[in-house]
Amino acid sequence: MARPSSIDQLEPEIRDEIGRLRGNGHTLDEILAALRELDVTNISRSALGRHVQSMEKIGQKLRHSRNIAEALVRQLGDAPASRSAQLNIELLHSVILDLNLASDGDADGDGLAALRGNPEGIMLLSKAIDHLTKSAKADIENQKAIEERVEARVRKETDGKLKDAMKKQGLSKDVAEQIRKQVLGLS
Known part of the structure; x- marks a missing residue:
């Protein structure tokens, strides 16, 4: 197992500051100067360079993954959050299927070979599917709750406006009640 880098051994706040500075376009030398101001002197320029390169590679992979997911969500239509969650589940299922197909064919089954004899890896994949499903x-429950809150607020606002309009028109209580039931489904 590889030893943690000198950057990985820093406090999370310092690592966050490095990420923030780099995200704002600061050079390695500017970041090193800022670290020196924070009394962090045990970081070399090359260690910082490796860390920044690693961050940029991860960022690039995340942007690529996000772009693919967004493109697929656009193709799927409405409710992007729900579609995105469903897409993640489908992608994970696809990865597992690819691992199984690679083991059956003549394809290089490196992915499955890594799982072969590794029940913990298989268990972690299963947990990932379980977490994605949950x-x-x-x-979906969150979307439903949001819709219910919005609907209740709109009903309340509409009911208040309807009451005001009916009072201004001088409608009887019975007629007003009938209109409320027909328009809003309220009693």
């Missing part, structure tokens, strides 16, 4: 369910 996440999708929670997302």
